[in-house]
Amino acid sequence: MEMNRQKIYLFMFVAFLAMTTGSAAGATATPGVNMELMGHFGGQIDAVDIVGNYAYVGQGQDLLILDITNSSSPVLVSKIMTKGFVNDIKVSDNYAYVADGDSGLVIVDISNSSSPIREGSYDDIGSVRGISISGNYAYVVDGNNGLVVIDVSNPSSPILKGSCNTGERAKSVSVSGNYAYVTDNHSLAIVDISNPSSPILKGSCDTGGLAYGVSVSGNYAYIADWDNGLVIVDISNPSSPILKGRYAPPRSTNNGYFLSVSVSGNYAYLADYENALVIVDVSNSSSPTFKGSYDTNGRAGDISILGNYAYVTNNHGLMIIDISNPSSPILNGSYNSVGSVYGVSASGNYAYVTDWDQGLMIVDISNPSSPTLKGSYDTGGRARGISVLDNCAYVVDDDSGLVIIDISNPSSPIIKGSCNTTGGLGVSVSGNYAYVTNNRGLVIVDISNPSSPIIKGSHNITGSACGVSVSDNYAYVTGNHSLVIIDISNLSSPIMKGSCNFTESTWGISVSGNYAYITNDQGLSIVDISNPSSPNIKGSCNSVGSAWGVSASDNYVYVAGIGNGLVILKANPEKPAHLVANFSSNITSGYAPLSVQFNDSSPQTVTAWNWDFGDGDNSTNQNPVHTYSSEGTYTVNLTIRNANGTASKTREINVQTAPHTIPDRFNFLTFSIILLFLCKKST
Known part of the structure; x- marks a missing residue:
């Protein structure tokens, strides 16, 4: 009984921290994480x-x-x-x-x-x-x-x-x-x-x-x-x-x-x-x-x-x-199709995905480059979070609450039990308990008998604690644009160890090794947690789109893209990413003189810029403005540099001569006078 009470205290403490870390010191992002797109399913x-x-x-x-x-x-x-x-x-x-x-x-x-x-x-x-x-x-x-x-x-x-x-x-x-x-x-x-x-x-x-x-x-x-x-x-x-x-x-x-x-x-x-x-x-x-x-x-x-x-x-x-x-x-x-995906939990050769409209989808990921649908179970409402333990998938559903599904046969999952938790956003399973977050707070469900789960306790909270992942003696919690790391070595007295802030809302989280993978409106953020007192944002991967759920296992990261299905990435955060140059301009064509605003959009940290505008002029500014004075097609080259080397990118700007136009006040009377003058001169 004392251990159960300590777990409830822990989650109350977690929820409190998630609400009160808005002013925590942030970490500076240093983009450059090595992430390789391996496979994709649904969307x-x-x-x-x-x-x-x-x-x-x-x-x-x-x-x-x-x-x-x-x-x-x-x-x-x-x-x-x-x-x-x-x-x-x-x-x-x-x-x-x-x-x-x-x-x-x-x-x-x-x-x-x-x-x-x-x-x-x-x-x-x-x-x-x-x-x-x-x-x-x-x-x-x-x-x-x-x-x-x-x-x-x-x-x-x-x-x-x-x-x-x-x-x-x-x-x-x-x-x-x-x-x-x-x-x-x-x-x-x-x-x-x-x-x-x-x-x-x-x-x-x-x-x-x-x-x-x-x-x-x-x-x-x-x-x-x-x-x-x-x-x-x-x-x-x-x-x-x-x-x-x-x-x-x-x-x-x-x-x-x-x-x-x-x-x-x-x-x-x-x-x-x-x-x-x-x-x-x-x-x-x-x-x-x-x-x-x-x-x-x-x-x-x-x-x-x-x-x-x-x-x-x-x-x-x-x-x-x-x-x-x-x-x-x-x-x-x-x-x-598997469309609006919200949650994911990977275990063995399968990724267990929650689809907003269709419930639980079981995807065979034995070949990450070609995932295939293995089985499914409609939970009856709008499926959100998921946690897998042993042969059961624990799914929280907006309408049905906590639904427990037997996945021992992935081709034919069947319902095991359910419990009305008044909806649900996320779920984490530990031992005999499922911890469910909903719009009212935290609900603790006894799942020692999966066929007959029972609500054990609850705690109403304000604010939002969206995701939680436990690894060793630490609990990693997302919510309110932040990551909070809590030392839980003493369950009766958890202590906040460190935190960092994000510009985007933080949703799901999964911890693997020295890194925490966190989903947000823009995609995926990767945080170095090797020093729990001072987590450091390592980089981001925005190619997955807006995402909710995430599960990291070995060198693979499985992301539930809200409109993009299941995205499978291979992660190697220790290896510097290949330097890539990129830039945009506010306009690509127009009449001379043409003023163009160039903006560096290279995904990694850049220490030096060298712009060649294609007309003999150059700049070392990050986001220069350049004016083309004459007609022509100009190849613009940006070369960037950082500790990993150099990279270049080219784009074309098309400058045209403005068409000749008749002045607004050039009317028929003016034309007649000029014509009369020319006729008299010719005679």
Whole structure:
């Protein structure tokens, strides 16, 4: 009884510290941890393109190829990891062109659907959101840089051809003829691409909302304008596009947050963030009307139409919806994915993952580069934290509380017992007790009989203690942007040993050797805890995206990415990471004189910078501003240096001569006087 009381005191002390360490002395981050991406499983499906009998699907960091010959039962043929996050996909001939977020444009050879090969990439741009292919060119939208034109005539070596700043933040693009139609924050921008080396902004139209997806058909551009509905723009005169019509669903329907649109015949098919496929009759472009809808039971993100089917992505997977009767669409088939992953616990050859919507997923990780689903169990609510001990997985669920699952047969897990803990965020199992955190505080559950768990005690707290990991005589606790290390060698009198602060919220934690791996909104932080009195932030790994759960075992780190599934990393914190140079600019093209702000974004600590702007000028500042005075394409080179050596990165800046324009006051009268003068002079 005394030992149980001491454990409760310990967790009360932990919770108190997690609430009161906001002013603890922080540690300076020194990025440069050696982390290698080994494998990936699951993730939300955010992009889809349909060609023939195949669906090309973006699932987190993977490109999936699905055989949809039998549309009621799609089959996974193959997948390939792209490194970044798949935002958009367009297929042309034997290649899939992927808008891969911060990894730029990725080109995949899909001539053999069962064995796709990464053919080439172009990453000298920012975060790529959307893509359209026409001829030998890929037209990509790059946030603040607008429209970027890339020559893909040689897929293994794509090169920059030209760019056009569309004004704000470009999100999506559709190409038709000599024009690229770009959604740019609150407007549709029309870019003349008849000369791909020098695309020119031709015209624009304020959509009234927040423009996301765009589809072009005939003389009209159809825009998914978020909560402003579907906007139809007349583009027959590209220099002066005008608003033609609009469909805005009534708020009472809980629909109308449109992200993407595809037009076929007389109908516009919209992916609605609020769980729906919405079909709008656009036969009268001035007055579009609602035709039908289908509840996707998950946030709809992208849409592709082929024949009588709409292929819609949501946070559960891919849905195939029969639209042969637009008034009454019906589900034909689906492909489910492991989407919103929150918790992970690795043991032996398996990673036990909690999926927000689907419960417990058991993943075979015997081959880390190719993890596969082994079994699953739906906990009935929204699964969060997980802890594995012996043959049981202890899962906390928002709705069901603590659920205990027998995993002795990973292919067929079965429920063992449950206990209503009034929800749950995290769980840690030690001996005969499970310690569950929820929004009220800490709940201690006696699990000595897993078939009949009993609440032993609880303690209400304010603030948040999110994660805890125990190793030797120390408890490592995350919460309130901090890590707190507690000496528990004397359970009756735990003592705070050390702490450090983070700029991001801290969530899950796992300790392995001299390092603590901590998840946050940006990814993963690695902390050197060899001296518990003075923990030091060693570095970070942001390639996993926003993450909640983490489990470190031997040299592997398993991260539960909230929208990116299970990410498997190989960690070697003792070995310095390979030095990598990188930089960005506020603009990549424009008219002379062109002032450009360059910003070093190299991931490690840098001690010296050397900029070569390509026009004979140089700088040793970290983030210089340089002005180009004459026309030309300039190759900018940044060379960085630190104790590990040097590294370089190049990007291109395209400077054009400003077009000659007629002065505003040059009117017909002025022209007539000049013409009269010239005529008299000639006589």
